[in-house]
Amino acid sequence: xxxxxxxxxxxxxxxxxxxxxxxxxxxxxxxxxxxxxxxxxxxxxxxxxxxxxxxxxxxxxxxxxxxxxxxxxxxxxxxxxxxxxxxxxxxxxxxxxxxxxxxxxxxxxxxxxxxxxxxxxxxxxxxxxxxxxxxxxxxxxxxxxxxxxxxxxxxxxxxxxxxxxxxxxxxxxxxxxxxxxxxxxxxxxxxxxxxxxxxxxxxxxxxxxxxxxxxxxxxxxxxxxxxxxxxxxxxxxxxxxxxxxxxxxxxxxxxxxxxxxxxxxxxxxxxxxxxxxxxxxxxxxxxxxxxxxxxxxxxxxxxxxxxxxxxxxxxxxxxxxxxxxxxxxxxxxxxxxxxxxxxxxxxxxxxxxxxxxxxxxxxxxxxxxxxxxxxxxxxxxxxxxxxxxxxxxxxxxxxxxxxxxxxxxxxxxxxxxxxxxxxxxxxxxxxxxxxxxxxxxxxxxxxxxxxxxxxxxxxxxxxxxxxxxxxxxxxxxxxxxxxxxxxxxxxxxxxxxxxxxxxxxxxxxxxxxxxxxxxxxxxxxxxxxxxxxxxxxxxxxxxxxxxxxxxxxxxxxxxxxxxxxxxxxxxxxxxxxxxxxxxxxxxxxxxxxxxxxxxxxxxxxxxxxxxxxxxxxxxxxxxxxxxxxxxxxxxxxxxxxxxxxxxxxxxxxxxxxxxxxxxxxxxxxxxxxxxxxxxxxxxxxxxxxxxxxxxxxxxxxxxxxxxxxxxxxxxxxxxxxxxxxxxxxxxxxxxxxxxxxxxxxxxxxxxx
Amino acid sequence: xxxxxxxxxxxxxxxxxxxxxxxxxxxxxxxxxxxxxxxxxxxxxxxxxxxxxxxxxxxxxxxxxxxxxxxxxxxxxxxxxxxxxxxxxxxxxxxxxxxxxxxxxxxxxxxxxxxxxxxxxxxxxxxxxxxxxxxxxxxxxxxxxxxxxxxxxxxxxxxxxxxxxxxxxxxxxxxxxxxxxxxxxxxxxxxxxxxxxxxxxxxxxxxxxxx
Ligand code: SF4
Ligand code: FES
Ligand code: FES
Numbered sequence: 001x002x003x004x005x006x007x008x009x010x011x012x013x014x015x016x017x018x019x020x021x022x023x024x025x026x027x028x029x030x031x032x033x034x035x036x037x038x039x040x041x042x043x044x045x046x047x048x049x050x051x052x053x054x055x056x057x058x059x060x061x062x063x064x065x066x067x068x069x070x071x072x073x074x075x076x077x078x079x080x081x082x083x084x085x086x087x088x089x090x091x092x093x094x095x096x097x098x099x100x101x102x103x104x105x106x107x108x109x110x111x112x113x114x115x116x117x118x119x120x121x122x123x124x125x126x127x128x129x130x131x132x133x134x135x136x137x138x139x140x141x142x143x144x145x146x147x148x149x150x151x152x153x154x155x156x157x158x159x160x161x162x163x164x165x166x167x168x169x170x171x172x173x174x175x176x177x178x179x180x181x182x183x184x185x186x187x188x189x190x191x192x193x194x195x196x197x198x199x200x201x202x203x204x205x206x207x208x209x210x211x212x213x214x215x216x217x218x219x220x221x222x223x224x225x226x227x228x229x230x231x232x233x234x235x236x237x238x239x240x241x242x243x244x245x246x247x248x249x250x251x252x253x254x255x256x257x258x259x260x261x262x263x264x265x266x267x268x269x270x271x272x273x274x275x276x277x278x279x280x281x282x283x284x285x286x287x288x289x290x291x292x293x294x295x296x297x298x299x300x301x302x303x304x305x306x307x308x309x310x311x312x313x314x315x316x317x318x319x320x321x322x323x324x325x326x327x328x329x330x331x332x333x334x335x336x337x338x339x340x341x342x343x344x345x346x347x348x349x350x351x352x353x354x355x356x357x358x359x360x361x362x363x364x365x366x367x368x369x370x371x372x373x374x375x376x377x378x379x380x381x382x383x384x385x386x387x388x389x390x391x392x393x394x395x396x397x398x399x400x401x402x403x404x405x406x407x408x409x410x411x412x413x414x415x416x417x418x419x420x421x422x423x424x425x426x427x428x429x430x431x432x433x434x435x436x437x438x439x440x441x442x443x444x445x446x447x448x449x450x451x452x453x454x455x456x457x458x459x460x461x462x463x464x465x466x467x468x469x470x471x472x473x474x475x476x477x478x479x480x481x482x483x484x485x486x487x488x489x490x491x492x493x494x495x496x497x498x499x500x501x502x503x504x505x506x507x508x509x510x511x512x513x514x515x516x517x518x519x520x521x522x523x524x525x526x527x528x529x530x531x532x533x534x535x536x537x538x539x540x541x542x543x544x545x546x547x548x549x550x551x552x553x554x555x556x557x558x559x560x561x562x563x564x565x566x567x568x569x570x571x572x573x574x575x576x577x578x579x580x581x582x583x584x585x586x587x588x589x590x591x592x593x594x595x596x597x598x599x600x601x602x603x604x605x606x607x608x609x610x611x612x613x614x615x616x617x618x619x620x621x622x623x624x625x626x627x628x629x630x631x632x633x634x635x636x637x638x639x640x641x642x643x644x645x646x647x648x649x650x651x652x653x654x655x656x657x658x659x660x661x662x663x664x665x666x667x668x669x670x671x672x673x674x675x676x677x678x679x680x681x682x683x684x685x686x687x688x689x690x691x692x693x694x695x696x697x698x699x700x701x702x703x704x705x706x707x708x709x710x711x712x713x714x715x716x717x718x719x720x721x722x723x724x725x726x727x728x729x730x731x732x733x734x735x736x737x738x739x740x741x742x743x744x745x746x747x748x749x750x751x752x
Numbered sequence: 753x754x755x756x757x758x759x760x761x762x763x764x765x766x767x768x769x770x771x772x773x774x775x776x777x778x779x780x781x782x783x784x785x786x787x788x789x790x791x792x793x794x795x796x797x798x799x800x801x802x803x804x805x806x807x808x809x810x811x812x813x814x815x816x817x818x819x820x821x822x823x824x825x826x827x828x829x830x831x832x833x834x835x836x837x838x839x840x841x842x843x844x845x846x847x848x849x850x851x852x853x854x855x856x857x858x859x860x861x862x863x864x865x866x867x868x869x870x871x872x873x874x875x876x877x878x879x880x881x882x883x884x885x886x887x888x889x890x891x892x893x894x895x896x897x898x899x900x901x902x903x904x905x906x907x908x909x910x911x912x913x914x915x916x917x918x919x920x921x922x923x924x925x926x927x928x929x930x931x932x933x934x935x936x937x938x939x940x941x942x943x944x945x946x947x948x949x950x951x952x953x954x955x956x957x958x959x960x961x962x963x
């Protein structure tokens with residue numbers, strides 16, 4: 001059963017260490033104990049995995065209140081990690097018996113443990129070490145020779161296994177079975193020989209392998225990257241978020257002497273629970289990349305030469321203003337990168353609109369360049385995804401359309417898998433080739449690449465035939481929808497997509513029978529030739545199935561890069577102002593900015609690059625993007641940046657695009673600055689500065705702000721917090737995302 | 753210890769086999785038997801133990817990595833999971849055994865009735881130590897725990913046959929008899945176990961399909 005989103009849990013009365021409290025029925029006693037700050041040590045229990053009761057560390061004394069008021073105690077201590085709370089439960093966590101039992105369990109676990117803490121990466125943050133300090137015996141009666149096993153066995157490029165240290169808690173094995181689902185680790189042998197291993201010691205090549213390093217309660221699984229690099233007490237831990245994709249996993253970035261040494265997951269039950277993907281956790285240290293742009297540079301005599309910031313600013317403004325004055329506002333253009341924060345993106349479009357008076361701004365690297373105008377908005381009324389992460393557990397069907405989920409949105413993949421594994425949520429996949437998600441999907445539609453539109457139309461037609469009349473009744477424009485797909489019968493769909501009528505029928509029936517459906521649309525939709533029509537079609541599917549106004553269903557076009565959502569929200573678009581306002585609604589913005597704004601829509605990115613080739617755009621400002629490598633049509637982008645007269649590139653690295661720059665400006669990497677990102681579920685989340693900036697790099701927003709100051713002579717924003725405040729003024733939904741409200745876990749903005 | 757040193761010297765692991773790289777060796781009958789076994793349970797995973805017995809029979813008495821991979825593939829489980837199960841149980845052979853596995857019970861009753869003496873005798877007679885296989889690949893000598901036949905101690909098991917009240921003379925006769933036989937005790941045991949799990953209807957159906 002999907003997990004209802006707003007279910008009120010039933011409360012039961014229990015008592016822990018003499019303190020009476022109410023907890024939701026079924027909560028494990030070990031968690032309930034935390035509410036009264038009774039610390040119950042654990043090894044195998046993990047909040048986000050099923051409890052197994054393997055280690056016996058969490059023993060407590062338990063009894064139950066009898067009708068006559070007395071308490072009947074269980075004869076033996078119980079494992080609190082597998083004991084659900086029920087009415088009248090009474091527990092004691094610090095009795096003499098329990099203290100003795102904990103000592104015994106630890107003595108037992110330490111029999112074969114090598115106690116090599118001084119050379120162990122885990123030393124200082126090791127649950128085994130900590131529990132032994134707090135609850136363990138000071139000595140052992142075991143004087144025989146310990147078991148000897150391989151001590152540094154590389155399982156993959158990321159993970160090192162030390163078999164002597166393992167205490168067989170099973171967390172790693174359970175993680176790969178329950179959470180990541182690849183089941184690449186298993187316990188081999190039995191009894192004292194039990195050891196976690198991959199099949200035949202082949203490579204542990206899961207996409208989520210890094211998590212086992214963090215959940216191992218001892219130093220048995222360590223990170224090859226972090227091995228012997230630092231000790232927990234000499235690293236500085238900074239909370240921040242990962243900017244690898246639009247999931248926005250919460251992380252801790254640990255640094256030692258200003259150098260990043262590792263990334264660990266930070267718990268956020270709404271977003272990544274407590275997981276990360278390997279791509280993010282083991283991302284290269286961009287701060288120390290050899291090809292960083294270290295200082296502002298201007299091309300002189302064919303080569304980029306270091307200059308002072310003010311010289312670079314002066315040149316940029318001179319050329320941009322010059323060309324604009326000569327060739328009109330369409331002679332200048334700006335391309336914004338999706339790695340930039342909301343503050344950066346906001347100021348970038350402000351620089352172009354208020355500073356240069358041009359709407360020539362875009363951020364899109366995909367083929368979808370359509371007008372994000374009101375009538376095309378998703379059912380929500382805006383272009384933003386409708387659902388949040390935890391809706392995946394509440395919905396009854398997850399329809400993954402045109403997305404290789406594990407690759408594009410790793411955390412959405414994990415959550416969707418969890419929804420299936422734990423709550424029996426069904427999944428349906430449509431993708432040209434087999435993907436990981438097919439493992440848990442009940443049905444898979446493999447279609448000819450590029451035929452997404454035909455497939456969606458065929459599905460819509462089938463749905464109109466299957467859905468009961470009363471459900472279709474109130475749908476606006478139903479006849480028009482019917483007509484638009486009238487010719488898309490199963491035979492036609494098969495010819496177009498290669499999906500057999502029976503398969504299509506089954507998929508449509510699955511959708512029609514589901515009380516709610518979350519549609520997750522991915523890269524194949526963004527890059528479809530007729531993306532606009534395709535999105536329209538998906539919208540209609542969402543509408544006719546009644547999911548447009550459901551909380552646990554809806555259409556979600558998932559952004560493909562870290563702040564793709566923010567770029568749309570902040571109006572880094574040629575025909576849309578911040579807050580999904582059309583250009584005609586510029587008055588309120590003019591009031592805040594104190595200037596008049598252009599009414600003529602600007603050029604979308606393809607047109608912009610085309611204009612560079614035709615030399616009607618003379619000055620191009622690319623900030624935080626690398627279209628030469630990432631644009632869906634790299635040759636177009638490459639030709640454009642080569643032929644444009646004056647190119648400014650502002651980025652962290654000397655990218656393929658930056659090679660062609662006339663002015664190159666160094667930007668701070670994500671961990672060298674602060675800001676906010678909006679993830680795919682519209683959650684604005686903060687990043688914090690973890691390491692000092694490299695060279696002369698500045699945060700992007702500051703560069704824009706300094707340019708703006710020179711152009712408009714208005715008081716600039718002094719920090720991103722102030723920028724965010726201004727964003728809240730022009731886009732009221734973001735007022736809730738001011739820095740004071742964001743806290744550690746971010747806030748989802750709501751429309752209206 | 754050597755193995756340990758060897759293991760940590762390799763810093764790059766080979767990749768796990770892709771499904772198309774696994775040589776499938778189950779015979780047609782075995783595939784049908786597996787289908788029948790799977791149909792006894794609500795999900796494929798539950799047929800893991802009998803499937804491993806089938807594999808042990810099909811692969812000549814040993815669960816090689818390929819055998820494990822094949823079972824995993826056929827039951828749609830991960831390789832590691834199946835390997836974990838296979839290594840948990842001692843009756844699944846992870847190494848090639850001799851044609852005849854001589855499993856001598858050395859638990860209490862049999863020990864009191866002289867099973868260790870018998871073991872030593874066998875070691876000497878076959879020229880191997882406990883746990884080893886004769887160079888001609890005929891005999892493997894192992895010890896096992898109680899065979900649940902204490903009344904007839906000392907007891908020894910060869911494949912699916914119990915040899916009761918063993919003595920040196922009986923042992924000589926047995927070894928001679930085995931040398932002349934062309935049975936394969938290990939696969940025969942596996943086959944017997946598979947057959948116990950198949951219903952009469954299953955067997956009849958599979959047999960008729962092979963007419
Ligand atoms: S390696 Fe670590 S997580 Fe895995 S079983 Fe051993 S102690 Fe537990
Ligand atoms: S934490 Fe309860 S048994 Fe391991
Ligand atoms: S002790 Fe040998 S059969 Fe029981």
